[in-house]
Amino acid sequence: AGEQIGAGTWLFRQRALPEVAALAGGLRLILAQAPWRHLITPGGHRMAVAMTNCGTLGWHSDEAGYRYQPVDPLSGHPWPAMPPAFAELARQAAALAGYPDFHPDACLINRYRPGAGLSLHQDRNEQDHGQPVVSVSLGMEARFLWGGLQRGQTALKLPLYHGDILVWGGPDRLRFHGIAPLQGPPHPEWGLKRINLTFRRAR
Numbered sequence: 093a094g095e096q097i098g099a100g101t102w103l104f105r106q107r108a109l110p111e112v113a114a115l116a117g118g119l120r121l122i123l124a125q126a127p128w129r130h131l132i133t134p135g136g137h138r139m140a141v142a143m144t145n146c147g148t149l150g151w152h153s154d155e156a157g158y159r160y161q162p163v164d165p166l167s168g169h170p171w172p173a174m175p176p177a178f179a180e181l182a183r184q185a186a187a188l189a190g191y192p193d194f195h196p197d198a199c200l201i202n203r204y205r206p207g208a209g210l211s212l213h214q215d216r217n218e219q220d221h222g223q224p225v226v227s228v229s230l231g232m233e234a235r236f237l238w239g240g241l242q243r244g245q246t247a248l249k250l251p252l253y254h255g256d257i258l259v260w261g262g263p264d265r266l267r268f269h270g271i272a273p274l275q276g277p278p279h280p281e282w283g284l285k286r287i288n289l290t291f292r293r294a295r
């Protein structure tokens with residue numbers, strides 16, 4: 093059903109397409125409660141990517157560090173609940189990749205505009221690295237950077253398109269990865285942006 097990219101990584105092209113309307117509707121409600129914001133890295137830099145979250149835990153960054161927290165610091169309220177259509181899509185994709193029983197408690201939502209990227213990093217703020225991560229791409233094409241387990245290793249470039257789902261875990265869970273600065277034509281429906289939903293089990 094998909095393409096195996098690494099020992100623990102699977103790519104399911106266009107798998108989210110039938111769910112795009114449900115995802116867009118959910119996203120609209122989430123943004124009304126928890127609008128886009130540009131987080132500050134612990135080093136004091138404003139991130140080029142705008143972010144928000146849904147689920148019981150949201151990823152946050154400021155001068156004090158990176159962490160998951162139950163309350164949106166902008167509103168003082170809990171993050172919007174994860175819409176069932178979001179959780180179900182992530183669970184199904186994880187199961188297809190050989191990770192049954194994936195129940196995400198955090199969905200980080202990233203928005204890229206042309207020129208915005210995400211430099212190479214590892215996702216290591218989650219408690220159980222045995223749990224996979226599921227990423228859903230919407231809108232403009234992006235060049236995904238797929239590195240090794242050490243920062244210096246050269247990164248492979250992989251295009252990600254509207255509707256693609258990437259699932260990674262196991263031996264690939266701690267790979268360095270990033271997104272090259274966004275470029276190219278606007279998406280016919282989503283315009284000059286790419287949105288990525290990243291599902292995780294944080295605790």
Ligand code: MD3
Pocket residue numbers: 101200202210215227236258260264265266267268269270271288290
């Ligand atoms: C990690 N987001 O939010 S997800 C992040 O598209 C993040 O917004 C990117 O990295 C985004 O932390 C990329 C896709 C991804 C795919 C494969 C990976 C991340 C991966 C393989 C190993 C480790």
Ligand code: FE
Pocket residue numbers: 213214215269
């Ligand atoms: Fe990441």
